[in-house]
Amino acid sequence: MESEEVEQRMATIKDVAARAGVALGTASRVLSGSSQTSADSRARVLAAAAELGYIANGPARALRRARTDVLGLLVSDIRNPFFSELAHAAEQEARRHGYTVLLANANEDADQADAYLQTFASQRIDGLLFAPQSTVSPQLAATVASGLPLVFLNRTIEGIDAPMYGTDNAQGVGQVLDWLRRRGHRDVAFIGGPDTISTGAERRAAYLAGREQHGISTDEGLMEAGDFLADGAAKAMNRVLDRGVPFTAVFGANGPTTLGAVRALRERLGVEQAARIEVVSVDDLDWFEFASPPISAVRQDAAEIGRLGVRGVVDLIAGREASGQRVPTTFVDRSPQAQQ
Amino acid sequence: MESEEVEQRMATIKDVAARAGVALGTASRVLSGSSQTSADSRARVLAAAAELGYIANGPARALRRARTDVLGLLVSDIRNPFFSELAHAAEQEARRHGYTVLLANANEDADQADAYLQTFASQRIDGLLFAPQSTVSPQLAATVASGLPLVFLNRTIEGIDAPMYGTDNAQGVGQVLDWLRRRGHRDVAFIGGPDTISTGAERRAAYLAGREQHGISTDEGLMEAGDFLADGAAKAMNRVLDRGVPFTAVFGANGPTTLGAVRALRERLGVEQAARIEVVSVDDLDWFEFASPPISAVRQDAAEIGRLGVRGVVDLIAGREASGQRVPTTFVDRSPQAQQ
DNA sequence: CTGTTAGCGCTTTCAC
DNA sequence: GTGAAAGCGCTAACAG
Numbered sequence: 001m002e003s004e005e006v007e008q009r010m011a012t013i014k015d016v017a018a019r020a021g022v023a024l025g026t027a028s029r030v031l032s033g034s035s036q037t038s039a040d041s042r043a044r045v046l047a048a049a050a051e052l053g054y055i056a057n058g059p060a061r062a063l064r065r066a067r068t069d070v071l072g073l074l075v076s077d078i079r080n081p082f083f084s085e086l087a088h089a090a091e092q093e094a095r096r097h098g099y100t101v102l103l104a105n106a107n108e109d110a111d112q113a114d115a116y117l118q119t120f121a122s123q124r125i126d127g128l129l130f131a132p133q134s135t136v137s138p139q140l141a142a143t144v145a146s147g148l149p150l151v152f153l154n155r156t157i158e159g160i161d162a163p164m165y166g167t168d169n170a171q172g173v174g175q176v177l178d179w180l181r182r183r184g185h186r187d188v189a190f191i192g193g194p195d196t197i198s199t200g201a202e203r204r205a206a207y208l209a210g211r212e213q214h215g216i217s218t219d220e221g222l223m224e225a226g227d228f229l230a231d232g233a234a235k236a237m238n239r240v241l242d243r244g245v246p247f248t249a250v251f252g253a254n255g256p257t258t259l260g261a262v263r264a265l266r267e268r269l270g271v272e273q274a275a276r277i278e279v280v281s282v283d284d285l286d287w288f289e290f291a292s293p294p295i296s297a298v299r300q301d302a303a304e305i306g307r308l309g310v311r312g313v314v315d316l317i318a319g320r321e322a323s324g325q326r327v328p329t330t331f332v333d334r335s336p337q338a339q340q
Numbered sequence: 341m342e343s344e345e346v347e348q349r350m351a352t353i354k355d356v357a358a359r360a361g362v363a364l365g366t367a368s369r370v371l372s373g374s375s376q377t378s379a380d381s382r383a384r385v386l387a388a389a390a391e392l393g394y395i396a397n398g399p400a401r402a403l404r405r406a407r408t409d410v411l412g413l414l415v416s417d418i419r420n421p422f423f424s425e426l427a428h429a430a431e432q433e434a435r436r437h438g439y440t441v442l443l444a445n446a447n448e449d450a451d452q453a454d455a456y457l458q459t460f461a462s463q464r465i466d467g468l469l470f471a472p473q474s475t476v477s478p479q480l481a482a483t484v485a486s487g488l489p490l491v492f493l494n495r496t497i498e499g500i501d502a503p504m505y506g507t508d509n510a511q512g513v514g515q516v517l518d519w520l521r522r523r524g525h526r527d528v529a530f531i532g533g534p535d536t537i538s539t540g541a542e543r544r545a546a547y548l549a550g551r552e553q554h555g556i557s558t559d560e561g562l563m564e565a566g567d568f569l570a571d572g573a574a575k576a577m578n579r580v581l582d583r584g585v586p587f588t589a590v591f592g593a594n595g596p597t598t599l600g601a602v603r604a605l606r607e608r609l610g611v612e613q614a615a616r617i618e619v620v621s622v623d624d625l626d627w628f629e630f631a632s633p634p635i636s637a638v639r640q641d642a643a644e645i646g647r648l649g650v651r652g653v654v655d656l657i658a659g660r661e662a663s664g665q666r667v668p669t670t671f672v673d674r675s676p677q678a679q680q
Numbered sequence: 681c682t683g684t685t686a687g688c689g690c691t692t693t694c695a696c
Numbered sequence: 697g698t699g700a701a702a703g704c705g706c707t708a709a710c711a712g
Contacts, residue, residue, distance in 0.1 A: 010464075010486065012705060023683045028707060038681060053482055058462040059402035060705035063688050068399065078428060084419045088445055100459050103443040105428055119440050122398040124350075142393055146350065230626075259626055266630070286570075286599055287627030290606070352689060363699045368691060375692095378697060400689035403704050 011052035019048035031056065062124060071099045071313060072120040072128045074113060075153070077229070078105035080256055082283055082302045083131065086153065090129060090306035097314050099126070106133060108229060114139040121146070127313035131155050134196035149316035151324070153309050154300075156198045163316075163324035165309040169199065169282075172298040173206035175331040176251055176280050177214040179296060183278060183335060185249040187217050189240045191261045192253045193228040200228065203253045203282060221245040226257055233260030234267075241268050248277060255283030262291065284332055294334035301327045351392035359388035371396065402464060411439045411653060412460040412468045414453060415493070417569070418445035420596055422623055422642045423471065426493065430469060430646035437654050439466070446473065448569060454479040461486070467653035472497050474536035489656035491664070493649050494640075496538045503656075503664030505649040509539065509622075512638040513546035515671040516591055516620050517554040519636060523618060523675060525589040527557050529580045531601045532593040533568040540568065543593045543622060561585040566597055573600030581608050588617060595623030602631065624672050634674035641667045 017027035022041050030037050030045040031054075037045075048054075062068040071094050075083040087103055094101045102125060106113035110133045117139045120128060127149040132140070136157050144150065144160055154166035180188055190207055193200030204225070212218060221243045226232035233256065240247070241264070250265065252258030258281035265274040281288070281297045288295035304327050312322040357367035362381050369375045370385040371394075377385075388394075402408040411434050415423040427443055434441045442465060446453035450473045457479045460468060467489040472480070476497050484490065484500055494506035520528055530547055533540030544565070552558060561583045566572035573596065580587070581604070590605065592598030598621035605614040621628070621637045628635035644667050652662040 008485075008487070013707095014705075025684075025707080026682055029682085032707075034707090036681060041682080055458065055461045057403070057464060057705050059399040059408065059464055060688090061707080062399035063397070063403055063690090063704090064706045064708085066688070078418070079421060079424045081419060084424055088418060088447065091445060095455070100442075100463070102440075105431060107428065115435070118395065121395045123440070124397060124399060145348075147348070262630065285627070287625070287630060290602065290627060290631050292630075292632060353691095354689075364690085365692080365700075366698055369698085372691070376697065381698080397689050400704095401691080403688090403706085404690045404692085406704070 010057070011054045012057070013054070015052055016045060016048045016054050019052060020044040067126050068124050069099050070102055070123065070125045071310065072102045072104065072116075072123075072125040072130075074104045074106055074116050074120070074128065074130045074132075076106050076108050076113075076131045076133060076155070077256070078103070078107075080254075081285060082154075082255060082300060085302035086306040086309075088306070089303035090310050093307040093310040097310065099310075099314070108133060108227065110134060110137060113137075117143050121148075127151075127317050129153055129309045129313055132157050132197075134194065136160060149313050151309050151312045151316070151322065153305060154199055158198075163312050163322045165305050165312055165325050166199070166327065167282075167300045167305065168326040168328055169202040170206045171326075172282055172300070172329040172331075173203055174210060175298055175329060176282070177207070177210045177216070179280060179331065179333060179335075180216060180249060180251070181214045183249070185278065186215060187219070187222065187245070187247040188249045188251055189222045189237070189247045189261075190224070190251050190253070191233050191236050191240070191257050192223070192225040193257060194225060197228065200225065200253065207251070219245055222247055226260065228254050228257060230256045230260035230263065233257040234264040235260075237261040237264035238268065241265075250277060250279045252279065252281040255281065255285050257281075258283070258295065258297075259285070262295075278335070288332075289334060293336065296334045296338075297332050299330045299332055301329070350397070351394045352397070353394070355392055356385060356388045356394050359392060360384040407466050408464050409439050410442055410463060410465045411650070412442045412444065412456075412463075412465040412470075414444045414446055414456050414460070414468065414470045414472075416446050416448050416453075416471045416473060416495070417596070418443070418447075420594075420623075421625060422494075422595060422640060425642040426646040426649075428646070429643035430650050433647040433650040437650065439650075439654070448473060448567065450474065450477060453477075457483050461488075467491075467657050469493055469649045469653055471495050472537075474534065476500060489653050491649050491652045491656070491662065493645060494539055498538075503652050503662045505645050505652055505665050506539070506667065507622075507640045507645065508666040508668050509542040510546045511666075512622055512640070512669040512671075513543055514550060515638055515669065516622070517547070517550045517556070519620060519671065519673060519675075520556060520589060520591070521554045523589070525618065526555060527559070527562065527585070527587040527589070529562045529577070529587045529590045529601075530564070530593070531573055531576050531580070531590065531597050532563070532565040533597060534565060537568065540565065540593065547591070559585055562587055566600065568594050568597060570596045570600035570603065573597040574604040575600075577601040577604035578608065581605075590617060590619045592619065592621040595621065595625050597621075598623070598635065598637075599625070602635075618675070628672075629674060633676065636674045636678075637672050639670045639672055641669070 104116040131153040150162045152164035192204045224236040226236035284297035284299040315322040444456040471493040490502045492504035532544045564576040566576035624637035624639040655662040
């Protein structure tokens with residue numbers, strides 16, 4: 001005979017109070033650490049709670065206090081290291097402020113994002129950190145209208161007034177442009193992201209604005225945009241290759257984009273030919289040092305963005321101001337010259 | 341003057357009932373889709389709910405029904421693509437079953453895992469999917485004792501009887517051993533994971549059990565273990581290099597481990613020497629095709645494991661049996677011969 | 681400082 | 697089929 005499953009009901013605060021020999025309210029006061037309580041009842045309640053393995057019922061607490069101490073974090077692609085790094089840092093920071101993070105992954109899909117916004121609303125999260133896809137959906141409009149404290153991460157949406165914590169894209173692209181000039185590249189293929197995503201638009205705009213002063217060709221045949229995912233970027237890279245405009249360097253506008261571009265280059269040109277093309281990227285990935293030639297990159301400080309975002313939304317929840325912030329980038333030059 | 345923040349209180353089911361001109365209970369019955377309701381009240385309640393933008397209060401619902409429709413997913417390293425892939429698939433599957441997933445990241449740290457178990461308990465999740473670090477902590481013991489439906493993902497803990505959904509490590513390592521023999525490697529450095537993690541122990545055991553029949557050296561100086569993270573693996577690789585035992589191939593026991601090992605090889609031996617060593621890995625990473633030479637790998641079906649895990653815990657919640665499952669691996673041979 | 685009590689929003693009896 | 701009412705576990709307001 002197997003041992004019985006003795007599934008005991010979780011202890012409630014009532015059990016704790018009874019065991020400690022105090023009233024319900026006193027137990028609550030001790031356990032919430034709020035008002036004054038005598039050292040005696042404090043000790044007895046704590047002891048009773050420990051003996052019973054008491055863990056407060058979150059939903060009941062949330063219902064009564066009308067707050068959950070939960071933050072929603074909706075990222076656009078959890079498999080993108082930028083976001084998994086960000087999510088990790090945000091969780092840590094949230095925990096330090098007494099919040100739990102509900103992490104959701106929209107997978108660069110607006111419908112999934114809407115579904116999660118709905119879930120968050122029903123969970124009654126206290127605040128939302130959001131890296132949106134693109135335009136404002138009815139669901140998002142409702143979320144904003146509800147007055148839920150909201151900050152954007154790395155991406156914004158036209159017409160929604162919320163603080164944004166993200167990368168200084170102008171600086172990052174500037175670093176890439178400087179590097180391209182230093183390396184003497186004139187014909188550069190630019191593989192961007194969707195213009196509907198602010199990050200995509202900003203990086204493209206900064207590139208367009210600066211390329212001429214940096215001696216880079218303005219041939220529009222070298223400009224393409226994917227979807228910020230590897231497959232879409234590979235297709236974009238192929239479209240440039242199809243045009244037959246020659247180039248000596250490729251600039252990928254985020255990590256997955258660069259991955260897709262490199263894949264396409266190697267498939268279409270073969271490994272040897274592809275190795276004659278220098279690649280530079282926004283986002284620094286683990287393997288860039290192993291590529292041939294090594295890939296230089298703008299490193300975004302995903303962790304700092306996550307931390308700042310949490311602090312921002314915590315400020316909003318507390319009724320304080322939050323003004324958003326652009327986080328500086330660093331450039332990792334892996335070109336042969338830089339290695340000497 | 342800025343526009344006023346009109347933060348309207350969220351509509352409650354009481355508001356919906358009033359607007360529809362029915363009693364509270366009727367509105368509830370319609371919205372929960374449970375009992376019989378007349379077509380008339382059904383229509384009016386639904387209309388009222390839509391007009392008010394009603395979204396049910398999850399905590400209140402949870403309190404009353406004594407269930408949350410939330411699953412906890414505790415992974416050991418969200419930045420590891422294996423887990424981010426798994427988490428994504430699990431979320432999708434959970435949604436299909438009417439559950440929301442609370443995703444937490446223990447970062448290969450037992451204390452953080454305990455903290456999240458506590459949070460999950462207070463949130464009153466309905467079930468837990470867990471990729472544990474190692475041994476059984478008091479917190480985990482309490483979780484198990486509470487009778488919470490639990491399944492393990494890819495890793496188990498000695499002495500805890502819960503179904504496990506994970507990779508068929510024996511098969512995967514067998515594929516590596518076959519490949520090593522085919523490639524004619526005799527001196528192979530094995531960089532494993534902690535023996536306290538079942539995955540680490542299993543892969544190591546399978547390797548030890550099979551290496552002799554596959555003509556591989558049994559020199560213990562070639563065996564080392566890291567922590568399943570890149571830095572720890574790099575140190576492990578360096579320890580092997582320090583011993584001066586020559587080898588022609590390296591076997592990394594998971595993705596981050598292989599990353600760290602390759603980094604160490606290139607730093608210590610230089611790029612050219614390192615390129616003489618063939619590398620093979622459990623976990624197939626994006627960049628393995630770009631490495632020189634390309635890295636062959638056992639591909640784990642993380643998505644399938646995530647889906648099966650969700651189905652397993654959903655079965656447990658429903659009081660059904662769940663027996664766990666080993667998911668087959670596929671081997672991706674990127675050696676020069678295979679490319680022809 | 682502590683006991684008592686109302687009530688958060690919802691589901692689910694129990695009558696009718 | 698529907699209305700009324702109890703109560704899930706907790707916090708906070710109010711007396712004492």
